[in-house]
Amino acid sequence: EVQLVESGGGLVQPGGSLRLSCAASEFAFSVYAMNWVRQAPGKGLEWVSYISYSSTSVHYADSVRGRFTISRDNAKNSLYLQMNSLRDEDTAVYYCARDADGHLDHWGQGTLVTVS
Amino acid sequence: VVVTQSPLTLPVTLGQPASISCRSGQSLVSGDGNTYLNWYHQRPGQSPRRLIFKVSNRDSGVPDRFSGSGSGTDFTLEISRVEAEDVGVYYCMQGTHWPPITFGQGTRLEIK
Numbered sequence: 001e002v003q004l005v006e007s008g009g010g011l012v013q014p015g016g017s018l019r020l021s022c023a024a025s026e027f028a029f030s031v032y033a034m035n036w037v038r039q040a041p042g043k044g045l046e047w048v049s050y051i052s053y054s055s056t057s058v059h060y061a062d063s064v065r066g067r068f069t070i071s072r073d074n075a076k077n078s079l080y081l082q083m084n085s086l087r088d089e090d091t092a093v094y095y096c097a098r099d100a101d102g103h104l105d106h107w108g109q110g111t112l113v114t115v116s
Numbered sequence: 117v118v119v120t121q122s123p124l125t126l127p128v129t130l131g132q133p134a135s136i137s138c139r140s141g142q143s144l145v146s147g148d149g150n151t152y153l154n155w156y157h158q159r160p161g162q163s164p165r166r167l168i169f170k171v172s173n174r175d176s177g178v179p180d181r182f183s184g185s186g187s188g189t190d191f192t193l194e195i196s197r198v199e200a201e202d203v204g205v206y207y208c209m210q211g212t213h214w215p216p217i218t219f220g221q222g223t224r225l226e227i228k
């Protein structure tokens with residue numbers, strides 16, 4: 001069964017930085033594109049970023065472009081999200097999600113980022 | 117592309133059917149002929165789980181009481197007989213006109 005485990009969340013002050021990680025297992029990570037999706041407390045889902053399997057293609061939501069950087073290490077089966085210049089409105093649970101069969105087929109359990 | 121769900125809250129009696137609508141601002145038919153419209157279910161305190169991909173394809177392990185239909189700009193998720201475990205929030209998602217991938221506002225299903 002596909003496993004995605006996020007880590008790295010926590011409390012950070014506005015303007016600060018945080019790096020999220022997502023450890024993937026039980027599937028061939030290196031051949032799948034990946035995404036980050038977030039959910040503010042009590043709110044809906046917001047797509048954040050995408051990275052192709054080879055890292056040659058990346059995309060960002062307008063709300064995070066220029067502040068967040070997505071990356072991956074296929075040798076370590078890991079996905080990352082470097083978040084800089086954090087704002088109050090970035091407070092959310094961040095999920096990593098595999099991109100297959102029309103996007104976002106499997107999701108991790110999420111990691112909470114609180115900017116305050 | 118904006119996707120709009122209705123209703124936002126759906127009270128349902130156990131064993132009765134339920135239906136959720138999702139409408140997009142433009143056709144979700146892609147240049148490759150596919151329509152990238154998915155449905156997700158999120159139980160309280162859990163991460164979302166995909167139920168349906170590309171309009172009508174059920175994911176592995178999803179009960180057959182869940183079905184998806186529609187075309188172009190209008191889509192529907194139907195539950196033939198609601199069970200207690202079906203409570204939570206349902207989201208539609210469009211992945212045709214991306215980036216960005218966009219989600220509907222969510223529909224909260226509750227048991228009467």
